[in-house]
Amino acid sequence: MRRSVTLKDLAKELGLSVSGVSKALRNDPGIGDATVARVRQLAEERNYVPNLAAIHLKQKRNFKIGVIIPDLFDQFYGLALRGIEDTAARNQYSVVFTQTHEQPDRERALIETMIRNRIDGLLISITTQTDQTDFVDQLEAIGIPVVFFVRAPRDRPSYNVTADSFEGSREAITYLIRKGHRRIAHLRGPTLLSLSQVRYDGYLQALYDHQLPFDANLVKQPTPEPDSVDNLMRELMQLNDPPTAVFTFKNYLTLDAISYMQRNDSARVSPLDFIGFGNLPLLKHIDYRPLAAVDADPFDLGAEAFDLLHQRMVSSSEPVIQQVKIPCQMTIY
């Protein structure tokens, strides 16, 4: 592994001092045009590339952010990451990216790594299991601003950028009600995610708006087990007064639910209307597709998340807005 060219190398070859070369390269005022030209040319020839590690040691800014997400397997995160990286690049920032696979201890370890890397800011979407976010204190204490995206913590107020899930589910349910549904089931999300509660709240709000009765039997909470959705759908469909529509926390649940119905209850699958969060590009091609999907644009969400973090990184005064809500859009298939 050969060494790469340094300022010192250039200086020696030019018979100049290191600082002279440094200044010439950054056209610091007070360097002769001739010298600048000589220096520039040699730098070019020798393929000189400044060492960021050294620069960062001197200066404060690193122009690097960390992004922690649960798992890229969920395409929503892929598209959000796309928005983040795009916006970051436009602002000259690099992104160091990593996945927790929903494991809180991995999450803590990764944050440690991020700190070692001296990122300027952190964008994080916590795991389903994360119940304590005190790592925020440590990060903020050493001057690394933290912005949550997609999933925000329940145990503290935070800077965050999330989908406006409340209005999103309210809209979805309202649509179902207008379509004539009165028995609407809800497959809700994990308890530890505040997001789950917000979407549930939107569901309740829409029922209330239209003075529909709430029935606890229609609300189920799937677990990660493979057959969880199957079992819950069976329970729902065995009710005396089964639902005519199903509203889900996430598109994967929708697909599982539809799949269950096709396999075990195919006579009743087509009258059943499905709406869920999560609108993926491929969804429109799907067989027995859901009636509609609702969600925020993941790219926008990522872009906005970077922007909020960026504000916090550049200005010492805190931005006024601490929470950004990305509006949801409903796509009817």
Place this chain on the structure above:
Amino acid sequence: MRRSVTLKDLAKELGLSVSGVSKALRNDPGIGDATVARVRQLAEERNYVPNLAAIHLKQKRNFKIGVIIPDLFDQFYGLALRGIEDTAARNQYSVVFTQTHEQPDRERALIETMIRNRIDGLLISITTQTDQTDFVDQLEAIGIPVVFFVRAPRDRPSYNVTADSFEGSREAITYLIRKGHRRIAHLRGPTLLSLSQVRYDGYLQALYDHQLPFDANLVKQPTPEPDSVDNLMRELMQLNDPPTAVFTFKNYLTLDAISYMQRNDSARVSPLDFIGFGNLPLLKHIDYRPLAAVDADPFDLGAEAFDLLHQRMVSSSEPVIQQVKIPCQMTIY
């Protein structure tokens, strides 16, 4: 932005020397157990985190790799990146990730940024337009090994990890032939990608294997224009002897082709068999789904790519294997 705790801070507070503290923390031989304990405890209390920028300045290894891909919009890259990050993390490496959006000049700029970041190695999937990869010389010259993945350059031999597309398409076509097809169309990939040629070669090989005649009219090359696939499918179906099966370079082409048939030629859509590269999780739910999809597992491909790069980063002697082919698997829907 408050400063974070440094070795010097700890040393002062403990009344020790900086180097002593440094050694204690890294249990360097020759430090009293008692001192080690004291140092450790204070470091813990003060939330000491070593500054990697400084460490990297001293040492050679950065434990950081760069990953450059075209666009995360293609889920294949998302899943490959997932494999890369996972494997990298398991080996204590961080990954800096960025997208070219298929723009060669962006690609060059991003590589420059990677060098500044002093990555230890680069994993790159070039753009469709990239015809010169001389950036490899610059990188290798300063000791940064480069491994291509998914897409390898045409203008030079390279270390790369790719899907075994030749065998993949051969297998796919053979399957179609066994199923009775004699007129098999091919929507091929962009000329500049060697991958396109390899898949085309596999197609030709399979025809040859079974002594089927080659018909140039059955091979089309879509352009990025939105209606390109539509037009080509129209041409194909207007032939006197139209194809009974379509083999595509990429699943997006398959979906477009199927979509065209549904919209404009619905009577003939179901007899037509589609097979293409790219096997995405959602594909199995799709209406008028392709007969089958063939591809390498993107996660594995990413993992292998990191492994090859890793070998190159740690050992000064070059690994024997320069090209890794990930076997393709055919999924029949």
Place this chain on the structure above:
DNA sequence: TTGTATGCGTTATCAG
């Protein structure tokens, strides 16, 4: 207009 000295946080070498 250019050069010198100092420090960023860490590790390594050497001396005590």
Place this chain on the structure above:
DNA sequence: CTGATAACGCATACAA
């Protein structure tokens, strides 16, 4: 067992 000291590559205040 522990402490100075130099060095990594660069930027900057200051001296020339």
